[in-house]
Amino acid sequence: MDRSGLLIILSSPSGAGKSTLARRLMEWDPALRFSVSVTTRAPRPGEVDGQHYWFRSADEFRTMVEADQMLEHAEVFGNFYGTPRPPVEEAIHAGRDTLFDVDWQGGQQIRTSGLGQSVVSIFVLPPSLTELERRLISRGQDAPEVIAGRMQKSRDEISHWAEYDYVIVNEDIDKSTEDLKTILTAERLRRQRQTGLGQFVRNLMEEEVAK
Ligand SMILES: Nc1ncnc2c1ncn2[C@@H]1O[C@H](COP(=O)(O)OP(=O)(O)OP(=O)(O)O)[C@@H](O)[C@H]1O
Numbered sequence: 618m619d620r621s622g623l624l625i626i627l628s629s630p631s632g633a634g635k636s637t638l639a640r641r642l643m644e645w646d647p648a649l650r651f652s653v654s655v656t657t658r659a660p661r662p663g664e665v666d667g668q669h670y671w672f673r674s675a676d677e678f679r680t681m682v683e684a685d686q687m688l689e690h691a692e693v694f695g696n697f698y699g700t701p702r703p704p705v706e707e708a709i710h711a712g713r714d715t716l717f718d719v720d721w722q723g724g725q726q727i728r729t730s731g732l733g734q735s736v737v738s739i740f741v742l743p744p745s746l747t748e749l750e751r752r753l754i755s756r757g758q759d760a761p762e763v764i765a766g767r768m769q770k771s772r773d774e775i776s777h778w779a780e781y782d783y784v785i786v787n788e789d790i791d792k793s794t795e796d797l798k799t800i801l802t803a804e805r806l807r808r809q810r811q812t813g814l815g816q817f818v819r820n821l822m823e824e825e826v827a828k
Pocket residue numbers: 629630631632633634635636637638752753755756787788789790
């Protein structure tokens with residue numbers, strides 16, 4: 618039963634757990650495609666070019682934007698981030714679902730990109746801002762001033778929660794992962810009902826039942 622690929626957007630304030638949830642969802646469904654973003658920020662220890670991000674200079678980033686190669690792009694925490702367009706369009710046509718880890722600006726742009734009929738968006742909230750800061754610190758990846766800047770922007774990001782189809786309060790990571798799997802399963806069934814079941818039901822109705 619054919620259907621076009623879904624675009625699954627995950628947004629949250631920095632540190633709420635998007636990357637952790639994305640990783641768990643992709644372990645559950647290896648066919649899910651993660652959209653590798655382009656960024657001008659420096660790699661963190663252990664981050665691999667082409668796997669976590671495409672790490673590019675500001676000039677290279679600008680060239681991609683000017684060539685209309687970005688589905689969306691935004692400035693986040695003083696760096697540029699963007700989603701390469703061609704792999705997303707290929708995945709949609711191939712019926713492959715794509716997962717995006719983008720901020721609210723990216724979420725808005727993907728929704729209004731013209732590919733909007735295939736979008737499911739999920740906002741991840743932390744249980745508290747105190748816990749959010751604890752997670753950013755315990756991740757051990759960012760300097761104290763970077764963490765302070767991200768905490769300062771967290772309320773801005775959170776103020777966009779109502780633009781999303783679903784909201785998960787990520788307190789228990791196992792529970793949040795199960796919620797995410799449930800959302801994806803239900804949305805896939807919904808898309809199948811909308812686009813892929815017509816021929817199946819016609820065949821079913823015409824089936825000769827052996828006596
Ligand atoms: N439910 C949870 N309970 C406790 N710790 C968690 C939970 N979810 C994620 N974490 C931890 O919090 C830290 C931040 O998580 P993660 O890197 O997934 O956040 P993020 O939203 O992707 O951040 P960013 O937007 O900066 O990329 C990590 O160390 C992760 O292991």
